[in-house]
Amino acid sequence: MKQYNFNAGPSILPAEVIRKTAEAVLDFEGHGLSVLEISHRAKYFQPVMDEAEQLMKELLGVPEGYRVLFLGGGASLQFCMVPYNLMEKKSAYLNTGVWAKKALKEAKGFGEAVEVATSADANYTFIPTDYEVPQDADYFHITTNNTIYGTELSDAKLADIYKKKGNVTLVADMSSDILSRPVDVSQYGIIYGGAQKNLAPAGVAFVIVREDILGKVSRHIPTMLDYRTHIEGGSMFNTPPVLPVYTAMLTLRWLKEFGGVAAIEKRNIEKAGLLYNCIDHSRLFVGTAREEDRSRMNVCFVLKPEYQELQDDFFKFASERGMVGIKGHRSVGGFRASIYNAMDVEGVKALVDCIHDYEKKI
Numbered sequence: 001m002k003q004y005n006f007n008a009g010p011s012i013l014p015a016e017v018i019r020k021t022a023e024a025v026l027d028f029e030g031h032g033l034s035v036l037e038i039s040h041r042a043k044y045f046q047p048v049m050d051e052a053e054q055l056m057k058e059l060l061g062v063p064e065g066y067r068v069l070f071l072g073g074g075a076s077l078q079f080c081m082v083p084y085n086l087m088e089k090k091s092a093y094l095n096t097g098v099w100a101k102k103a104l105k106e107a108k109g110f111g112e113a114v115e116v117a118t119s120a121d122a123n124y125t126f127i128p129t130d131y132e133v134p135q136d137a138d139y140f141h142i143t144t145n146n147t148i149y150g151t152e153l154s155d156a157k158l159a160d161i162y163k164k165k166g167n168v169t170l171v172a173d174m175s176s177d178i179l180s181r182p183v184d185v186s187q188y189g190i191i192y193g194g195a196q197k198n199l200a201p202a203g204v205a206f207v208i209v210r211e212d213i214l215g216k217v218s219r220h221i222p223t224m225l226d227y228r229t230h231i232e233g234g235s236m237f238n239t240p241p242v243l244p245v246y247t248a249m250l251t252l253r254w255l256k257e258f259g260g261v262a263a264i265e266k267r268n269i270e271k272a273g274l275l276y277n278c279i280d281h282s283r284l285f286v287g288t289a290r291e292e293d294r295s296r297m298n299v300c301f302v303l304k305p306e307y308q309e310l311q312d313d314f315f316k317f318a319s320e321r322g323m324v325g326i327k328g329h330r331s332v333g334g335f336r337a338s339i340y341n342a343m344d345v346e347g348v349k350a351l352v353d354c355i356h357d358y359e360k361k362i
């Protein structure tokens, strides 16, 4: 039976990207060697890194003065690399979920890390707006999509943040909505994320960094944690995660062929619309995130209080229909369908049909 992959991460990749990755594992572009066993210094691999960087720049409209890096350590290492490289005394964080909180916690080890606002008391069901960004902060950190809670910074809230930040450098964790919609990169000092949501298998993080914000802190930065090391080394100061970078390049090619981020955004809006509409009209289920802050990537919903006992039954029903990975994160409960770029409209319709059929049965 066809499996519909709604996993939150690692997560769905385009079928064609997986097939081409598998081919390269057997024979890398006709060279008679596996991509797993070639040197990253070999002439074969440099074009892969170059193309992945170039396509990130092209698809996201990255302006002059920025560098694109692919680094090991995931998004979680960036939680520490950001303060290491940018924080002299003070930083500011918008705490909108578990990942945002982890990033904030890491910064606290470097000085005064201010939590400007949080919706923790409401189990992160919305994005707060009532705050100011301290203008003496070295940077202001946001998380554009909160994977666990199914909230996302809308274009309107981002526009408000661009105003609020004033002259403070903006840093964003975009792990789970990168490349799902256009972004005005010029507003940011650093954009980073783990690749395993919308881009590649686990094992690599992307970093888009404006070069002129680096080199301003007085502390010693260990070589591997210094962005300048990786800029100088072209993401190959040490051995890069070769296979994930190769797959990232394939995903970026796929996205370009699809029509780029504006085209995928349209489809993402359609998909999220279908699913939220189904949940909003459901007799059994209700969405958990505040409507204006709903994520287009992670759709969180729970059974209404009077139907709580159906939790395992619906999960089993959906699993039998090929719905994979819809169990909600333990901190929200219920269900979460992650509908990243690679999920097509047909997949979302299958889940909608599954919910409708279950309602008929109950």
Ligand SMILES: *Cc1c(COP(=O)(O)O)cnc(C)c1O
Binding pocket: 009, 073, 074, 075, 076, 077, 099, 143, 145, 146, 147, 173, 174, 175, 176, 193, 194, 195, 197
């Ligand atoms: C998944 C995720 C992370 C963690 O990524 P790792 O690569 O596992 O460190 C961080 N932030 C957000 C928003 C995520 O969705």
